[in-house]
Amino acid sequence: MNKTDYKSLLGNIQKQPPSGYNDHIVIVDAMNTFIRSFSMLRAMNPEGQPIGGLVGFLRSIGYLTRTIQPTRLVLVFDGRASSQSRKNVDANYKAQRVNQRITNWEMYDDKEAEYASMTAQMDRLIEYLHCLPVTMISIDKVEADDVIAYIAQKNDDKGRKSTIVSSDKDFLQIVTENINVYSPIKKKFYDPFMVKQDIGMLPENYLIAKSLLGDNSDNLTGVKGLGQKTMLKEFPYLVDRPGVTLDDIYETCEERIDDKKVFAKILQYKHRVDTNHELMNLQEPVLSDDQKVRILEEMREKPGMLNLGAFLHMLEQDRIEGITKNTEGWLENFRDLTKFN
Secondary structure, eight states, X not given: OOHHHHHHHHHHOOOOOOOOTTSEEEEEEHHHHHHHHHHHOOOBOTTSOBOHHXXXXXXXXXXXXXXXOOSEEEEEEOOTTTTHHHHHHOTTTTGGGGXXXXXXXXXXXXXXXXXXXXXXXXXXXXXXXXXXXXXXXXXXXXXXXXXXXXXXXXXXXXXXXXXXXXXXGGGGGGOOSSEEXXXXXXXXXXXXXXXXXXXXXXXXXXXXXXXXXXXXXXXXXXXXXXXXXXXXXXXXXXXXXXXXXXXXXXXXXXXXXXXXXXHHHHHHTHHHHHHHHHHHOOSSOOOOHHHHHHHHHHHHSOOOOOOXXXXXXXXXXXXXXXXXXXXXXXHHHHHHHHTTX
């Protein structure tokens, strides 16, 4: 190949555009991550102050940034009165969490002390996060799940990738080729193939399954006596048929109502199943037009820069010796996020 041919070849090579800051968003279910850290990591600073929630959260997002290497990190928190709209539909929704202890008696004398520590660590965590090139979103009267689903779906509409980080399996219902879920408990990434491998059906049909089976973590009961094996046996189209609806389920039940008791029971619990579907539906997030506009406005704001000095100063103030053995190196993981701004 002569010199002219080389020039012609180079001229035909189209340069790849630089990655935009929304090309691969990691969206963290922030309260889910904080509570898991608060519960599992019983760390204290030299003055005896609990720091497990704070340190555990920071370690988690550092790990995500290093291993996934996203173009943007978005941390979504529940807004004030976030569950109220769903509680208006069903007063039992998450009702059991009011009296639920998060950790145990080893760390705190009573529930009030535990809550005070949680609040203090969360407040301080927000100050640390302001030093990092991340986006934080919290919308009053909106649950984090709805905000996360909406951001991921809007990004998917533009052909961009999102990785949702949460131990909440509800997000599996919106998994696509561009929307994946990372479970920090299982240390596993869920794409459409992995969802089908793990739960035995297409991701989009998981909402139907959850509506029928209920969800103990949200205090939502399902059809009494119905388990996943029976459900998949009697409704095998959940496995491979895209876009199954509750009307499909009810039609099958009406056609086979004399075959087995389970079909009559599902129809008997129809109101419960419909309510579950409304409460668990992340395919259509519970958001007003104004709330959607607010989320999009938040996402249009570019993340700030890395303020390494202020971050290290706060660590010194709080007597936290380090997030890891090499805190400076850990912080450098976030510097890559700034190149997309």
